[in-house]
Amino acid sequence: MTTTASLDTLRAAFAGRLLTDAGDIAPFLTDWRGKWTGAAIAVAQPDTAADVAAVVRWCHAHRVPVVPQGGNTGLSGGATPDASGRALVLSLARLNRVRHVDVQNNTLEVEAGVTLLQVQEAAREAGRLFPLSLAAQGTCTIGGNLATNAGGVQVLRYGNARELCLGLEVATAEGELWSGLRGLRKDNTGYDLRDLFIGSEGTLGVITAAVLKLFPQPAARAVAFVAVPSPAQAVELLQLAQARLASSLTAFELISDTCIGLVMKHVPGSRRPLADASPWYVLLEISDAHDEAHANEALEGLLEAALEAGLATDAALSTSLAQFEQLWALRENISESQGAEGKTIKHDIALPISRIPAFVEATDAAIAAAFPGLRMVVFGHLGDGNLHYNVSPPEGRTGPEHAAAFVALEGPLNQLVHDAVAAAGGSISAEHGLGVLRRDEAARYKSPVERRMQQAVKQALDPLGLMNPGKVLG
Amino acid sequence: MTTTASLDTLRAAFAGRLLTDAGDIAPFLTDWRGKWTGAAIAVAQPDTAADVAAVVRWCHAHRVPVVPQGGNTGLSGGATPDASGRALVLSLARLNRVRHVDVQNNTLEVEAGVTLLQVQEAAREAGRLFPLSLAAQGTCTIGGNLATNAGGVQVLRYGNARELCLGLEVATAEGELWSGLRGLRKDNTGYDLRDLFIGSEGTLGVITAAVLKLFPQPAARAVAFVAVPSPAQAVELLQLAQARLASSLTAFELISDTCIGLVMKHVPGSRRPLADASPWYVLLEISDAHDEAHANEALEGLLEAALEAGLATDAALSTSLAQFEQLWALRENISESQGAEGKTIKHDIALPISRIPAFVEATDAAIAAAFPGLRMVVFGHLGDGNLHYNVSPPEGRTGPEHAAAFVALEGPLNQLVHDAVAAAGGSISAEHGLGVLRRDEAARYKSPVERRMQQAVKQALDPLGLMNPGKVLG
Known part of the structure; x- marks a missing residue:
């Protein structure tokens, strides 16, 4: 049980802010789309990596679950605490320093709370390009981009967030600070811990800083x-x-x-x-x-x-x-335009590029047969094999009075689409991560041996299960 | 204790060959440079992934260490068994099929024992480029390239072996076959197991096949x-x-x-x-x-x-x-020319590119002061920050009668060079892996928290410690 007294010990353990007032913490308890709302004992806002580690150490000692949060722009509920009210939300927003630009090495060291737009601007000021680019870039943070292995519109040329990162600094589940901030393009000295933390959505540790790759600016x-x-x-x-x-x-x-x-x-x-x-x-x-x-x-x-x-x-x-x-x-x-057309059902899927034409034709037809009148709103990063294979209500049934009937289709529609994706060797979460939204579905499509390895990795790096519990893995 | 009777059960458990005769297995017990020689109970040569898994299952049941071996061209002793004679050498050379080319998806699925040259040729026949390129390409296998995250001369543009691989098939330490053969450029559905196996030098499982990225052929x-x-x-x-x-x-x-x-x-x-x-x-x-x-x-x-x-x-x-x-x-x-000039002491190092000029100047001077007369043979992939910072005996002292005196310098020279590399934020194994050659040195330069995470990952995926024991980790 976490008492007021022990929250006082937390407040004393680090130099950043600790929010405990219900009104102050409310904005951190709901995702930006308002799809998930949870509860928390407090929101910690440290402003150094060492203090992030101190907060996690306190959580570890008191068995308090940790929910890391960057810009809170995720689409899969990965940064929202559950309803139990046991967790601490750990905001990285105040870790907002650009630590170092190495122009000749084409690298930039930044803290987790720097927004993607600020990263892009720091690169531009150095006469370089940081190519990760996505709609939320003014608000999302680079720590969140890495924790979810964000994609965007330039992946075809430059790769996902994973490919744009050379090194990480991470607060481990025990609250130790690991400095893996290497600005190296080659380093074969052991297991690739960096890529394990990238895309793990805060369930293995908390990313506090990163060394990013820069590129020449195109003329x-x-x-x-x-x-x-x-x-x-x-x-x-x-x-x-x-x-x-x-x-x-x-x-x-x-x-x-x-x-x-x-x-x-x-x-x-x-x-x-x-x-x-x-x-x-x-x-x-x-x-x-x-x-x-x-x-x-x-x-x-x-x-x-x-x-x-x-x-x-x-x-x-x-x-x-x-x-x-x-x-x-x-x-x-x-x-945004699809959103203006009523509720939406979205599928962030990836397929081998060669299989996309047949997939779209067959799945459009299957949806038309099973759910007549629904409108397909299909677009995406074809160069990466990634489609936003989205669905809107029938024309004329976009008002709030039709919302419940449409939302009721989400489960069967997801199953139809995702079964077809799995049959074509695809992924049901190309660039948005699993969070809680796709957690159980992803488990259903993975083999038992893959599920066991995923659980073994989680157990190895977070044996108490305190890091963003309930996300990614069930 | 492994008896002849139980080797007979192994022979019955898979369809490939099993070599037990001392003369037959001898070529598998020494690396190609003749730097390391070990012993083994047998050499298994399965020719399907299922049979690789069957061999590993047998090893797991009988607590027999497994030493995977591809083309046996490694430079760090990662594919040679130790002297105990307890291990089984698992040769992947007969898994040599190109399984599938997907031209529109720019991917190629190959088995682990296909040589790098054969991979390049299969890509060329499909009108595509597979850019990984290194001196041993006629002999080394793609499984070994991935297990060691090989580099080479085109990394600047196309990345290391890691960046050229989209999916893996792996026989786990328990002898299960994991099919992670995804031909996808985006897939955020859980921890990145692929990149954990890549570069792990067979210590977490055995790579049996891979989906590789292809590129347009340059004009x-x-x-x-x-x-x-x-x-x-x-x-x-x-x-x-x-x-x-x-x-x-x-x-x-x-x-x-x-x-x-x-x-x-x-x-x-x-x-x-x-x-x-x-x-x-x-x-x-x-x-x-x-x-x-x-x-x-x-x-x-x-x-x-x-x-x-x-x-x-x-x-x-x-x-x-x-x-x-x-x-x-x-x-x-x-x-080859350096080899013709007597014994060599090699350092496969990576540094932030910006720090290379000062590193070379200072370390050349330190070596000249501590070991007068030695010749620096420095070359490498500057675009990747990777130098082969090699040393040859003094002019006129290249004969075999001088070899012992030169080889005695290896320890102190390595320490001088690698301390300087570590101080500059570099890596002591850029592209050759750790094997046994750099295992203990690498541990010395890693932080306790990083060493603990590496051990935790090993324990999670190979709890009995049977996969290529003594390599990468001590």
């Missing part, structure tokens, strides 16, 4: 919005683009016309940039080390070849920064 | 051999090359003139491709998605800028395939 970027007849042609266009552009191809997004229709309906001033509608589009981006002319030439050459091969039927190219941003906005406003 | 490649005054200018040249060429820069190797001198002495027909000697050289390679003219233009532009900025004093460019190969041969023949 120019350009995008094309390309009409394609179907996902099959989009996959062929991807092959062509990779052969011609190699790693200059920095984004390759698939978008259905339904998505564009929703954006035009809900975002004032947005318009389809092509004369005729097409069932599908690809938004592709090129980053060039030379200049704008070189980028445009490469893009025009690709599009000519694609039109000639029948992979594309029309295309619009950005010829100014404003157009570049307008074209990207069509992609970036899809989630 | 053209070109190299330049560039004279630079010192490592400091080489690091500045690297910055310039990255800014101008981005990911077209596929190799960036630093070579001292001592290295080139040894190659010219020992490899008939080799010559310095520049009129004047320089204390240091950079061999840099560009891969281009367009064509040869585009590649040469980019390379010439870079070299002009480098000469103008005083970073380079002279340069030779490849203008034919023969020249391309001649320039690369200067780099590839260094190890």
Whole structure:
């Protein structure tokens, strides 16, 4: 039992803030979408890594579960405490220092609470690029990005958060501080603890700082919005683009016309940039080390070849920064526009790229047969094999009075979609993590031997089961 | 105690071969350099993953240590059994099938015993590139490359073996077969077991197959051999090359003139491709998605800028395939040429790139002061921060009669070099792994908390300590 007296010992054990007032801690108990709400004994806001470790040591000594929280922008409930009220929420937001830039080594050492946008800006100030980029970047923190192995729109070229991290500092479950802050591109001196903590959603320890990889800033970027007849042609266009552009191809997004229709309906001033509608589009981006002319030439050459091969039927190219941003906005406003269309049921899936066309065709048909009238809102990072295979209520049934009937479909819809994903060798959580949202489903699709290894790793690094309990593993 | 009777049960438990005759097993008991020799009860040569698991199950039931072995080309003694004679050597060489090529997904599924050269060829036949490339590629196996997280000359652009692998199949320590053969670029459904097995040198389980990443084949490649005054200018040249060429820069190797001198002495027909000697050289390679003219233009532009900025004093460019190969041969023949010059003491180190110039200057001076007359043979993958910081006996003392005196320096020399590496935040095994060679030294430089986590992981996945005992961890 945690008493007021022992909370006083916690307050004395570290230099940061400790919130215990119900009003003060409330914002930390609910995720930003309001999907999960829990309770906690307190919220600790240390401002150094040593103090994070001190807080965890206290929790370990008092058997208090620890729920680490960064920007609280996760989509799977990984940063919300459960309803028991036993846990302490450990906010990393005040660990917000950029510790060190090493320009020649192309690395940046930052604390966990630095926002992704601040990381990007620190890189830019050093004349470098930090390529991780996602919608929540103004609020999400790099610690959370690493804890969930975040993805985003540039993974095709630069990789997930995992590939962008060279070293970590972690407060272990016992409250020791491990400094694995290596700025090395090669290091074969034992087991890869770094990649074990990345993506573990705070269930093995608390990331307090990281060494990140930087890249040269591209001299120019350009995008094309390309009409394609179907996902099959989009996959062929991807092959062509990779052969011609190699790693200059920095984004390759698939978008259905339904998505564009929703954006035009809900975002004032947005318009389809092509004369005729097409069932599908690809938004592709090129980053060039030379200049704008070189980028445009490469893009025009690709599009000519694609039109000639029948992979594309029309295309619009950005010829100014404003157009570049307008074209990207069509992609970036899809989630919000779908949200404006009533409740949503989302699937963040990954598949072998070669299997995506058949998957979409068969699963669209199965959903249409089992749940007539539902609208498929399908878009995503085709270059990574990652689709946001989302569902909206039927046209005209988007009001709150229809919400309960739609939400009741979530379980059977998830099962239909995720069974199809598993059958195609895919993943039911490509970039959003498991948290509590996908925890039990993920377990269902994993083999017994994989589940046992996952549990053995958890037991090895968190034997008391105090680190973010109930997340990732059941 | 393992009896003949129980070896008969092993023979019956799987369909591959079992060697027990002393003459038959002898080649498996010594590493290729003849540095380590052990003993074993038998050598098992299964030819399917299921049979690998069956062999491990038998070992688990009979408490027999398992020493996995691929091409037996390792440099750290990771694939040689100890002297006890209790272990079974498990050869993966007969698991040699290319299982599946998925061209659209840019993936290749291969068994552990396929040689690296065969993997490269299978990729080429599919019109793709598998970029891992190293000296032993005709003999080493992809299973061994993954178990040791091999590096090589293209890491700068494509990453280590770790970054080139999407999924694994592994026989666990209990002899279960885990199929983690996902061909996915995004999958956030639990702890990253894949990266735990990669680089674990067979101490957590036996890799039986892998899904590998493929890349577009470059349209053209070109190299330049560039004279630079010192490592400091080489690091500045690297910055310039990255800014101008981005990911077209596929190799960036630093070579001292001592290295080139040894190659010219020992490899008939080799010559310095520049009129004047320089204390240091950079061999840099560009891969281009367009064509040869585009590649040469980019390379010439870079070299002009480098000469103008005083970073380079002279340069030779490849203008034919023969020249391309001649320039690369200067780099590839260094190890052999150093070997022809008597015994060698090698250090496979990684450092933050920014710290390499000061490290080389200070450590060269410290070695010259402590061990006068020794010759530094320094070269390596500067683009990755990885140097082969090697030492040869003094000129004129290279004969076998001097070998013992030189070898006696190994301990103190290693300590001097590795202490300096540790002080600069580096790694004492960049790409060769720990095996038995660097096991105890690595433990000395790791913090107690890191050592405890490494041991906890080992205990979690191999509780009986039967998987390649004595390697990686003490």
